[in-house]
Amino acid sequence: xxxxxxxxxxxxxxxxxxxxxxxxxxxxxxxxxxxxxxxxxxxxxxxxxxxxxxxxxxxxxxxxxxxxxxxxxxxxxxxxxxxxxxxxxxxxx
Numbered sequence: 001x002x003x004x005x006x007x008x009x010x011x012x013x014x015x016x017x018x019x020x021x022x023x024x025x026x027x028x029x030x031x032x033x034x035x036x037x038x039x040x041x042x043x044x045x046x047x048x049x050x051x052x053x054x055x056x057x058x059x060x061x062x063x064x065x066x067x068x069x070x071x072x073x074x075x076x077x078x079x080x081x082x083x084x085x086x087x088x089x090x091x092x093x
Contacts, residue, residue, distance in 0.1 A: 004073045016073045018080065029085040034077045036070070044081045047074055 004016045019035040021027050021043075030045035039061050042054050051074065055067045 004069075016070070016077075018077055029081055032077075032081045034074060039065070044078060047078060 015035075015037045017035050017037070019033040019041065021031050021033050025031060030043060032044040033041050034044065034047060035041040036058060040054075040058055047054055051071070054074075055071065058065060058070065059067055
């Protein structure tokens with residue numbers, strides 16, 4: 001699922017999206033991947049555990065990127081992951 005065309009004001013240099021984990025790993029609520037194309041990817045667990053540290057990494061890799069806007073897309077991603085995996089748990093009952 002795509003969340004945005006993100007980048008410094010008006011440039012839209014990168015896309016952010018939910019990406020499947022590598023190495024044929026079964027995705028779960030913690031290892032779902034948020035990809036910032038051309039910059040960095042993080043798991044949902046990394047983002048939940050220490051969002052400020054993840055944003056710091058992005059800022060170091062792209063000093064001109066708007067991390068406030070990026071935070072909005074990260075929160076949408078985490079909400080979608082929670083919804084998806086809570087839905088699956090309900091369906092399994």
